[in-house]
Amino acid sequence: MPERPREDSAAIRKALAVGLAASAYGVSYGALVVAAGLFALRVPFIVVVIAVAVVAALVRALF
Numbered sequence: 001m002p003e004r005p006r007e008d009s010a011a012i013r014k015a016l017a018v019g020l021a022a023s024a025y026g027v028s029y030g031a032l033v034v035a036a037g038l039f040a041l042r043v044p045f046i047v048v049v050i051a052v053a054v055v056a057a058l059v060r061a062l063f
Helices: 007-034 042-062
Strands: none
Touching: 007 042
């Protein structure tokens, strides 16, 4: 498998950093929703929707 150019590697590292930050945001959002007393089964759905939207945006930006 050929090596990726340095620019691609940097973009992947940045995308992973954004993904980790978005994941932390999703976890904190879920904790706040549960603490607010909202229906717990909706929380994972909302977090997944947010995560999919972020990943889709990153994929479009990178490729």
